[in-house]
Amino acid sequence: MIRGRDVEKRYGRKRVLRGVDIAVPRGGFAVVTGANGSGKTTLLRLLAGLALATRGDLVVDVDRSQIGYLAHEPLVYRELTAMENLDLFGRLYRVPERRERIGMLLERFTLWEVRNERVSTYSRGMTQRLALCRALLHDPDLLVLDEPYSALDEDGAAVLDAELEGLAGKHTVVLATHDPDRVAQLQTARLALA
Amino acid sequence: MTYLADVAALTRKDLRVELRGRDTLPAMLLFVLSTLVVFHFAIPDDAGESAAYGLLWVAIVFTALLGLARAWVPEQEHGVLDGLVLAPCDRSAIWLGKTLATLAFLLAAQAVALPVFVLFFEPLDATALAGVLLADIGICAVGSLMSAMAAAARAREVLLPLLVLPLAIPLVVGGVGAAVSADGERFLLFLLLYDAVFAVLSWASFEYVVTE
Numbered sequence: 001m002i003r004g005r006d007v008e009k010r011y012g013r014k015r016v017l018r019g020v021d022i023a024v025p026r027g028g029f030a031v032v033t034g035a036n037g038s039g040k041t042t043l044l045r046l047l048a049g050l051a052l053a054t055r056g057d058l059v060v061d062v063d064r065s066q067i068g069y070l071a072h073e074p075l076v077y078r079e080l081t082a083m084e085n086l087d088l089f090g091r092l093y094r095v096p097e098r099r100e101r102i103g104m105l106l107e108r109f110t111l112w113e114v115r116n117e118r119v120s121t122y123s124r125g126m127t128q129r130l131a132l133c134r135a136l137l138h139d140p141d142l143l144v145l146d147e148p149y150s151a152l153d154e155d156g157a158a159v160l161d162a163e164l165e166g167l168a169g170k171h172t173v174v175l176a177t178h179d180p181d182r183v184a185q186l187q188t189a190r191l192a193l194a
Numbered sequence: 195m196t197y198l199a200d201v202a203a204l205t206r207k208d209l210r211v212e213l214r215g216r217d218t219l220p221a222m223l224l225f226v227l228s229t230l231v232v233f234h235f236a237i238p239d240d241a242g243e244s245a246a247y248g249l250l251w252v253a254i255v256f257t258a259l260l261g262l263a264r265a266w267v268p269e270q271e272h273g274v275l276d277g278l279v280l281a282p283c284d285r286s287a288i289w290l291g292k293t294l295a296t297l298a299f300l301l302a303a304q305a306v307a308l309p310v311f312v313l314f315f316e317p318l319d320a321t322a323l324a325g326v327l328l329a330d331i332g333i334c335a336v337g338s339l340m341s342a343m344a345a346a347a348r349a350r351e352v353l354l355p356l357l358v359l360p361l362a363i364p365l366v367v368g369g370v371g372a373a374v375s376a377d378g379e380r381f382l383l384f385l386l387l388y389d390a391v392f393a394v395l396s397w398a399s400f401e402y403v404v405t406e
Contacts, residue, residue: 050276052406065282073273079214080207091203092281094196118214119272134277 001026001142001172002047007056009042016042020056022191026141027169029186032176034193040176041072041146043193047174048144060142062172065093068140070148074131078120082111082130085119086137093138105133109159124151132160143167145175149182157182200283204291209298211268218264222303226257227310234314246315247322247373251366253307254326255333255359261299262337263354265292266345275345279404289338289400297334304330318373321382325372328385329365332392336361339396342403364388 002024009017017039024030034040045051047060048069060067069075076085083102090098106112109129119127128151135143149157161182167173168186175183180190212218233249269275278288304326312318318326340357344350365388371381 048280050279050406063282064280067280069276069280071273071276073276075273075277077207077211077268077274078271079211079268084207084210088203088207089277089281092200092278092283094282 001028001061002030002059002174003061004046004053004058005056007043007046007053007058009039009046009051010054017046017053017193020191020193022058024172024174024189026172028188029164029168029173029183030175030189030191031180031183031187032174032191032193033178033180034176038193040193043191044069044071044144044146044174044176047142062142065138066141068135068138068143070131070135070143070145072146072150074119074127074134076119076127076130076134079118081116081118082106082122082133083115085130086133089134090137095138101137101139102133105136108163109133110155125153125156128152129156129159132163136163141171143171143173143175145173147176147178149177149179197284197287200287201290201294204278204288205294205298208268208291208295212295212299215268217267218261219299219302221264222257222260222299223306225260226253226303226307229253229256230307230310230314243316244370244374246311247370250311250315250373251329251369253311254304254329254369255362255366257303257307258296258300258330258333258337258362259355259358261296261303262334262341262358263351265296265338265341270345275404285401285404286397288404289342289396292342293334293338293396296338297330300330300334321378322373324382325369325378325385328372328382328389329369332365332385332389333358333362335389335393335396339400339403342400361392 002022004020004022007017007020020043032040032043046053046058048067049064086102090102095101106115109132111129132148148160152160164183164186230253237245279285308318337358341354344354344357347353368381368385372378375381
């Protein structure tokens with residue numbers, strides 16, 4: 001599903017990614033590791049289609065509508081409630097039986113009780129759980145997750161563990177993390193950025 | 195129909211965000227009213243109607259600029275624009291939703307400002323009001339695109355006026371012309387043409403502004 005050879009990304013004169021080779025088959029689970037500033041986020045933005053490689057070949061064989069992207073930022077509106085945010089994205093992603101899907105995700109990530117409260121009142125961990133709901137909302141074929149465990153408490157991390165276990169093998173996952181041991185049993189490929 | 199439903203959902207979202215945050219409209223109202231009050235006391239009574247209409251347009255353009263400067267702030271705050279760009283909807287719907295929401299804020303500010311202008315300065319006939327409406331559409335259409343471009347830059351507060359003001363000059367000429375000229379309809383046609391051309395250009399080019 002993902003094939004990349006000698007991928008390079010520059011912003012102006014600054015090279016943020018150099019000579020990256022990546023291959024993830026359909027249903028694969030790739031873990032991207034590397035120190036801060038090694039280009040993990042940039043690589044994930046390239047995979048999500050939010051940026052273009054400056055050099056090299058990168059093919060992500062999936063429609064835009066089938067990509068679920070979790071970024072450092074939660075990509076949700078602060079002044080809207082969790083329900084309103086997910087309803088908006090559900091509409092834009094043409095999610096069938098939107099209300100049921102949103103309800104199920106909010107229940108699973110224990111946000112149902114606060115679904116009608118504004119995101120600006122959420123803690124960082126709650127916002128991260130909502131961001132995960134948004135990324136999973138349309139049941140994407142390719143899930144691109146940038147530090148998904150950041151800010152999650154143990155309960156939240158356990159829910160994410162269960163979610164990833166359910167997705168592994170059926171959906172393609174690319175996950176950047178500083179804690180690769182957490183997903184070691186799911187991983188089918190590892191990419192260490194220098 | 196799906197396109198229009200997307201636009202409606204995005205516009206509704208912007209109105210809801212503003213209703214809760216109250217970040218844009220109060221600032222626009224305060225600015226336009228205080229500008230008219232200052233002009234009322236600063237301009238001599240014998241300055242003439244042309245001067246009064248010119249001042250109205252100064253107030254309108256800078257009020258619109260104030261709204262446009264904040265137009266993409268909710269999308270910037272949590273990186274939401276990336277989420278919208280990734281969605282499989284037509285990306286121009288994002289621009290059209292933003293344009294309609296900004297237009298709604300500008301019209302709301304003018305709903306208060308224009309009666310104050312009539313009270314302090316000169317009456318506004320139907321041609322002048324049509325000129326205001328057409329110029330509003332033009333400035334919001336072009337301004338939403340320019341504001342999205344400026345939002346990605348570091349010096350966005352400086353960049354936005356530099357991008358919008360030159361493009362707003364024909365709108366000011368058309369708006370003042372519609373109010374003061376004996377042949378106001380000609381200026382309305384000019385504004386209509388400007389709106390059509392720049393709305394199509396903005397609609398078509400928005401995708402290239404928000405993607406690499």
